[in-house]
Amino acid sequence: MTSDARNPRACLLGTGRALPAAQENAAPSDAPPADGAPSEASAGRGRRRAAAGETTSDLAARAARAALDAAGLGPRDLGMIILATSSGDAPMPATAVYVQQKLGAELIPSFDLSASLTGFLYGLSVANQFVTAGTLRHVLVIGADLLSRRVDPRDRAAAALFGDGAGAVVVGPAAGDGRGILSVSLRADGKKADVLQVPGGGSAEPLTQERLADRRHALRVNHAELRRAVEERLGVQALAAIEAAGLTPADLDWVIPHHADAHLAGLLAERLGCPTQRVFGALDAAGASAGSVAMALDEGLRDGRIQPGHRVLLCALGGGLTWGGAVVRV
Numbered sequence: 001m002t003s004d005a006r007n008p009r010a011c012l013l014g015t016g017r018a019l020p021a022a023q024e025n026a027a028p029s030d031a032p033p034a035d036g037a038p039s040e041a042s043a044g045r046g047r048r049r050a051a052a053g054e055t056t057s058d059l060a061a062r063a064a065r066a067a068l069d070a071a072g073l074g075p076r077d078l079g080m081i082i083l084a085t086s087s088g089d090a091p092m093p094a095t096a097v098y099v100q101q102k103l104g105a106e107l108i109p110s111f112d113l114s115a116s117l118t119g120f121l122y123g124l125s126v127a128n129q130f131v132t133a134g135t136l137r138h139v140l141v142i143g144a145d146l147l148s149r150r151v152d153p154r155d156r157a158a159a160a161l162f163g164d165g166a167g168a169v170v171v172g173p174a175a176g177d178g179r180g181i182l183s184v185s186l187r188a189d190g191k192k193a194d195v196l197q198v199p200g201g202g203s204a205e206p207l208t209q210e211r212l213a214d215r216r217h218a219l220r221v222n223h224a225e226l227r228r229a230v231e232e233r234l235g236v237q238a239l240a241a242i243e244a245a246g247l248t249p250a251d252l253d254w255v256i257p258h259h260a261d262a263h264l265a266g267l268l269a270e271r272l273g274c275p276t277q278r279v280f281g282a283l284d285a286a287g288a289s290a291g292s293v294a295m296a297l298d299e300g301l302r303d304g305r306i307q308p309g310h311r312v313l314l315c316a317l318g319g320g321l322t323w324g325g326a327v328v329r330v
């Protein structure tokens with residue numbers, strides 16, 4: 001939360017997004033069905049997949065350039081780059097340094113942040129603190145994932161849920177007109193770490209031929225537990241973020257969750273007591289993990305549905321488990 005939600009000191013100066021050029025089916029047609037698969041209406045048919053040779057840093061850099069252009073700034077105006085991702089270009093170094101290189105930014109701090117689908121909100125919170133404190137003037141926050149390369153193709157439900165994409169914002173000083181980051185409220189529950197995870201490839205399970213054969217390097221999802229967590233946690237945290245901003249649900253113009261799912265939209269609308277029409281569903285952004293919320297925000301701003309001065313709730317839940325909400329006046 002900012003020190004004074006009614007007088008924010010950091011705001012979103014520009015937004016951007018990037019999608020792969022290719023568009024493919026959510027799962028191979030010959031893959032076996034999986035328990036807990038989402039309905040066809042909400043599974044994200046036509047989810048975009050990165051082309052061969054396309055990397056997370058490629059999409060992140062494209063989204064970043066769009067956000068910088070919207071802010072009227074250049075890479076050399078940045079004081080920091082924060083990249084939220086669970087599918088970086090490599091285990092080491094941080095993918096953010098590749099983004100820094102591709103943008104041609106100065107020798108500024110550039111690092112990755114891992115909080116699954118909630119990563120963008122975690123990054124937004126970090127940027128907000130730096131700008132609000134006056135330590136930095138402009139911070140680039142990117143959420144980007146290529147989870148199509150983490151998914152086990154035998155898990156049709158996961159393949160349907162997760163795709164590729166990147167969204168970015170430039171955070172800078174607020175103008176004193178009431179627009180800005182009004183609150184950020186975050187949570188995590190490590191006791192639920194196995195609900196959404198990639199178990200192999202780290203220090204606990206270095207990859208071996210046996211673990212590769214068992215696909216321990218692929219994304220594993222407990223779909224029933226993940227759905228239950230979303231239903232139990234997301235609305236509660238959304239209300240916490242709204243209260244921290246000094247607002248009520250009636251004050252919101254839009255609600256942007258991490259997935260364009262009709263069931264999730266209905267649950268959030270019911271919990272917040274708002275019309276489902278105010279729950280923003282951007283199908284291209286759905287399933288892009290850390291990129292989803294930022295991509296949907298950019299889409300709404302660029303197509304005119306989200307207008308300057310609108311109050312927007314951003315909310316997400318992902319592996320960790322992590323979840324959170326943020327209220328911004330754009």
